[in-house]
Amino acid sequence: MKTTRQDYGNIVYSCYVQLSRQGEHFVSDHVISYQVAGDLILSDGVNDYRSEKGSIRFLKRNQLLKFTKQPPPGGEFQSLSIHLDQQTLQDFSLAYDVASEKKCSTNSLVVFDSSPQLKTYMDALMMYQKSGQLSDPRMVELKIKEAILLLLQANPELKDVLFDFNEPGKIDxxxxxxxxxxxxxxxxxxxxxxxxxxxxxxxxxxxxxxxxxxxxxxxxxxxxxxxxxxxxxxxxxxxxxxxxxxxxxxxxxxxxxxxxxxxxxxxxx
The missing domain is CATH 1.10.10.60 (Homeodomain-like)
Structure with a gap:
């Protein structure tokens, strides 16, 4: 199987030629992911979520997911992901004076299919990836801050998810x-x-x-x-x-x- 994975700090580009039948992943950080080509099916144990070409999704941290990656006929599965680690979000919280105000029960996965701003941002990010500009850490840092701002504009309730720095509490x-x-x-x-x-x-x-x-x-x-x-x-x-x-x-x-x-x-x- 031909696989391409390019890491630019917290921005990751992935490309698969053949079907990646299934796998498992512990989502340790919040993730914004853009489906460039192909389909991705995620399962949290209760629900299945299908992301098609052009789909933008937000995954909450500290959850278990199964996934199936499906390239299009004769093509490649491609995705671009932005990992929002705790240190990055804590620095953003201090710099922009934004904080979680309450416990939020947002779903484990949020899809942004009707946000032209996020779509434009992701398309531009793909251009930076193709041109090699993401090899500059300063550009990566800037684009991650922009992603957080656009995410908050698209869904203000995510403030209480992104800036909740508590570890998982005792559950059943x-x-x-x-x-x-x-x-x-x-x-x-x-x-x-x-x-x-x-x-x-x-x-x-x-x-x-x-x-x-x-x-x-x-x-x-x-x-x-x-x-x-x-x-x-x-x-x-x-x-x-x-x-x-x-x-x-x-x-x-x-x-x-x-x-x-x-x-x-x-x-x-």
């Missing part, structure tokens, strides 16, 4: 894990997102579920796999990544150990 483990069990991330990531240290997460988890996180995650994923294979007629090769398994052989081994049959005896490959 049972509800969170029931939504996110299929994400293949380390336990310390689950702990952080539920507002706990790793030790506290493990202790609270076992009180609620009666078993260790590792055993519960494996059982939950295998139960869902059995349902998809037996009841929905899905193929093992199509579901193992969706359920948090790293590869097909690991999934097949764990499934046979649990149910006494290989996935191919229930579904197919």
């Amino acid at each position: 483990i049972e509800a969170f894990m029931s939504k996110n069990y299929h994400f293949n991330v380390n336990l310390d990531r689950f702990a952080y997102l539920t507002g706990r240290s790793l030790a506290t997460f493990k202790r609270d988890f076992e009180k609620i579920f009666g078993k260790t996180p590792g055993k519960w995650l494996l059982q939950k994923r295998l139960q869902e796999a059995h349902y998809l294979l037996a009841e929905k007629g899905r193929m093992a090769s199509d579901i193992y990544m969706d359920l948090g398994f790293e590869d097909l052989s690991h999934f097949s081994f764990a499934f046979k150990k649990q149910y006494g049959l290989s996935p191919s005896k229930i579904g197919g490959f």
Whole structure:
């Protein structure tokens, strides 16, 4: 697979020639992303979000997402992303005297399809990328500040999201894990997102579920796999990544150990 990724500090240009079937990503910083060509499908465990050519989206930090990148027929998948890290936003907050005033419940993903200012900005940013001007850190710094200002103009409520510098608070483990069990991330990531240290997460988890996180995650994923294979007629090769398994052989081994049959005896490959 031919892949091009060019990093200009907090601005990243990505290009893929072939289908990137799926992957997972922990969104650690807020991100503004422009779909230059092709389609991107994002899933937060509850909803799927499809971004087509020309779409501009804002992703909140501290969330788990699955993605599928689809190039157009005979073409390339291209995207341009601006990462708004905490230090950049704190510096902006001090320089322009702007701060979060309340807790905001904005969706994990916001689409800006009707903002001509942001569209013009993104098209200009692509011109800078093609001409090599983004290799100048001063230009990158300037364009990131401009992006933040345009974002606030397009959606003033995002002020309470961008400039909320608090870490995740303690939340309901049972509800969170029931939504996110299929994400293949380390336990310390689950702990952080539920507002706990790793030790506290493990202790609270076992009180609620009666078993260790590792055993519960494996059982939950295998139960869902059995349902998809037996009841929905899905193929093992199509579901193992969706359920948090790293590869097909690991999934097949764990499934046979649990149910006494290989996935191919229930579904197919």
